[in-house]
Amino acid sequence: MNKLVINYGINPKEMTKEALEALLDPRQVRGKAKIGIKPNLIKDVPSESGATTSPEIVAGIIEYLLDYGCQNIVVLESSAIGHDTDRAFYACGYKDLESKYAVKLLNLKDDKVTEVRAAGMKLTICKSVLDLDYLINVPVLKAHCQTKLTCALKNLKGCIPDSEKRRFHSQGLHRPIAALNVAIKTDLVVVDGMCGDLTFEEGGNPVPMNRIMVGYDPVLIDAYGAELIGLNPHSIKYITLAEEYGVGSTDVDKAEIIELGHRQAGQPILASPLAHRLSSYIDARSACSVCYGSLIHALARLQDEGLLKALSKKNLKIKIGQGFRNKKEEGIGVGNCTAGIRHNLPGCPPKAKDIVEYIRNELCKININ
Ligand code: SF4
Known part of the structure; x- marks a missing residue:
C-alpha cells in the first residue's frame, strides 16, 4: 500500500x-x-x-x-x-x-x-x-x-x-x-x-x-x-x-x-504581510501552528475567489484553537477543538482544502446582502 x-x-x-x-x-x-x-x-x-x-x-x-x-x-x-x-x-x-x-x-x-x-x-x-x-x-x-x-x-x-x-x-x-x-x-x-x-x-x-x-x-x-x-x-x-x-x-x-x-499550541509568528492581513479574519485561542497555518492558506484561497468580502460584511471571524474546547458559541469554527461552535469543521488538523470548501458552503447559506 x-x-x-x-x-x-x-x-x-x-x-x-x-x-x-x-x-x-x-x-x-x-x-x-x-x-x-x-x-x-x-x-x-x-x-x-x-x-x-x-x-x-x-x-x-x-x-x-x-x-x-x-x-x-x-x-x-x-x-x-x-x-x-x-x-x-x-x-x-x-x-x-x-x-x-x-x-x-x-x-x-x-x-x-x-x-x-x-x-x-x-x-x-x-x-x-x-x-x-x-x-x-x-x-x-x-x-x-x-x-x-x-x-x-x-x-x-x-x-x-x-x-x-x-x-x-x-x-x-x-x-x-x-x-x-x-x-x-x-x-x-x-x-x-x-x-x-x-x-x-x-x-x-x-x-x-x-x-x-x-x-x-x-x-x-x-x-x-x-x-x-x-x-x-x-x-x-x-x-x-x-x-x-x-x-x-x-x-x-x-x-x-x-x-x-504533537500538534503544539502556540500561534505562529507571522513574518508575512499577507498572512497578517488574513489573520484579521481569525479568532484564535491557543491554536496549534499546523491548524493556524492551514486556515491562513485556506483564507488566501478564499481571497482569490473574492469570498472574504462576505466574512467582512457579516463581521465574522473563524474560530480556531484549543481555547475553544468545551465552549458552546455561535459562529464558524475549524478543527476538533471548536466542536462546540455551532458550525464546525472537524479535523486535527483539518486540511486547508476542506476548510475552503466548508467556509465556501457556509457563506453560501448566509444572506450576504
Ligand atoms: S484541532 Fe488539533 S491541531 Fe487544531 S488547534 Fe485543536 S489540537 Fe491543535
Whole structure:
C-alpha cells in the first residue's frame, strides 16, 4: 500500500529522522553506491523566507544515512534561472553541512547533460542525476505563481540545465514536468512542510506549518500537499499528467497515512504581510501552528475567489484553537477543538482544502446582502 508518514513538531532534524525510521527499511539504502539529495534552493535565501529547504531536514537525512553506513552522499541543485547555486548553498546553510558531514555539494549548473526520451518528449537532464543509485527529493511545500503548487514533482526542475528550464516554460511547464518525473525516478520524498510560502515560490509570505512528510510516491505527496494548502490536486495539470504517465497515484484516500509527533499550541509568528492581513479574519485561542497555518492558506484561497468580502460584511471571524474546547458559541469554527461552535469543521488538523470548501458552503447559506 502507498504509505505516507507525517510528523508534526518544531525540531525538523529530529522529526525527519523519526519519520524516516517509521517509513524506511534500512536495507533500502544500505549498500547504495551513490545517494543524491535534491533540496529546493531556488535562490540564495534562508528557509525562513518560505522559499528554500531547511538544512536541518537535510542534516536529518544525512545523519540517518550515515547511521546505516551509507558513504557516498551528494547534495545536488541547480537554482532558478538568474540565481547562483553556489551562493544559494552558502546562504541557505548547506556549506556547513558539507564541512560537518563530509558530503559533496554539486552545482548542477556546471554539470554535463544527457538527452533522454520520456512520455513522448525529448528532455535534457543533468548527467549526475541520472548516475545516482538512489534519489531523495527534498522539496518545500509552497504555492507557485504559475502552477499553483510546487512540491515533489516540480522540484526535479532543478535537475535540468537553464536552457531546458526556459524550454519548459515555453511549453507551459505542466507536460514537461510530468515527463521529467518519468525520466528521473525519485526513490524517496522528504517534504519540508515547516514553513512554505503562501503565494509565490521565491518566498516573501512564509507561513509556519510545522510538519515533515515522508513517502515514496511523488504524485501522492503532491496530491496530499495540494490539499494541505487549500488546492484541489486535480486542478494542477502536472499532477494529473504524472498520474496518467504512471509516476504514482493521487488516491490519498487509499493511502496509509501514519501521523507522528504533537500538534503544539502556540500561534505562529507571522513574518508575512499577507498572512497578517488574513489573520484579521481569525479568532484564535491557543491554536496549534499546523491548524493556524492551514486556515491562513485556506483564507488566501478564499481571497482569490473574492469570498472574504462576505466574512467582512457579516463581521465574522473563524474560530480556531484549543481555547475553544468545551465552549458552546455561535459562529464558524475549524478543527476538533471548536466542536462546540455551532458550525464546525472537524479535523486535527483539518486540511486547508476542506476548510475552503466548508467556509465556501457556509457563506453560501448566509444572506450576504
Ligand atoms: S484541532 Fe485543536 S489540537 Fe488539533 S491541531 Fe487544531 S488547534 Fe491543535
